[in-house]
Amino acid sequence: xxxxxxxxxIKLPAGSVIRLPGTWQEYQALCDRRGDxxxxxxxxxxGEVWLMSPLPKHGRDAHLIxxxxxxxxxxxxxxxxxxxxxxxxxxxxxGIEPDYCFYIDHWQAVSxxxxxxxxxxxxxxxxxxxxxxxxxxxxxxxxxxVPEVWLFRQQQLLIYQLQGDEYEVxxxxxxxxxxxxxxxxxxxxxxxxQRNTSAAIRHLRQQ
Numbered sequence: 001x002x003x004x005x006x007x008x009x010i011k012l013p014a015g016s017v018i019r020l021p022g023t024w025q026e027y028q029a030l031c032d033r034r035g036d037x038x039x040x041x042x043x044x045x046x047g048e049v050w051l052m053s054p055l056p057k058h059g060r061d062a063h064l065i066x067x068x069x070x071x072x073x074x075x076x077x078x079x080x081x082x083x084x085x086x087x088x089x090x091x092x093x094x095g096i097e098p099d100y101c102f103y104i105d106h107w108q109a110v111s112x113x114x115x116x117x118x119x120x121x122x123x124x125x126x127x128x129x130x131x132x133x134x135x136x137x138x139x140x141x142x143x144x145x146v147p148e149v150w151l152f153r154q155q156q157l158l159i160y161q162l163q164g165d166e167y168e169v170x171x172x173x174x175x176x177x178x179x180x181x182x183x184x185x186x187x188x189x190x191x192x193x194q195r196n197t198s199a200a201i202r203h204l205r206q207q
Contacts, residue, residue: 005030005051012040012053017133022049024092031087031095038085044095045140052135062099062130064192065152067201068184069102069128072176075205081107088118094143100128101146104175118144126150126175138167148174157185 003018004011010033012018022030027044030051034042041052066082073080081103089095101124103110109122123144129136131153138149138160149160149167159181160167161174173181184204191200 010034010040010051012051014053015055015133016053017135018051020049020051021047023047024095027095038097041097041135042095043097043140050135052133055132058099058130058132060192060197061132061152061189062128064188064197064200065130065150065157065185066100066128067197068188068204069100069126071201071204072179072184073102073104076176078104078175079107080104081110083124086116088123088144090118090143094140096140096144098124098127098141099130102126102128123147126173128152142167152185155186155189157182 003013003016005018005020010030022044024044027042027049030042030049034040039053041054043050062084066084070080070082082100084100085097086101087095087097088101103122104125106122106125110116113121123141123146125147127141127146127149129138129149129151131151136151136153138151141149142162142165145162147162150173151158151160159170159173161170173179188200188204191203
């Protein structure tokens with residue numbers, strides 16, 4: 001299958017990434033052409049438009065790690081809101097589509113809202129990105145000042161926290177400071193790929 005990007009249709013082979021020079025208006029036109037679907041993923045930054053068609057592994061890992069996050073939050077009896085799919089946009093500057101975003105400290109600020117104003121409402125407290133095709137970049141979240149970004153790449157969870165005007169890798173999440181996330185994610189992935197996601201989450205809940 002060949003990639004097709006035209007006024008009539010957008011088609012990308014699974015696992016492909018396309019990077020094009022483009023304006024904000026061209027990015028918006030591509031988003032409109034895609035319609036209500038979530039594939040391909042489209043982002044805009046610094047005069048470039050990126051398109052990515054995810055592999056099945058992408059969605060499976062995203063669902064599993066998001067389920068780990070919600071399970072840990074529930075165990076702490078922490079209130080939160082979670083969104084997927086969601087498009088974050090700052091006109092003329094940035095457009096990005098995280099795999100999942102979580103409002104934890106600021107859930108009340110978006111409670112009940114059908115739309116989020118990314119210029120005035122607080123950003124998500126935690127964003128999850130699964131990177132199978134070298135599409136994801138933690139720097140995409142700097143314009144929004146997301147406090148914490150989880151990037152899962154090459155079977156490794158990287159936790160980035162915003163420090164001033166840059167992201168730094170940390171060994172622990174500020175939302176789960178007492179939890180060994182690397183071990184939990186590794187064990188849940190092992191169970192999920194040997195059996196299924198539900199078995200992995202049941203195992204986590206029993207710990």
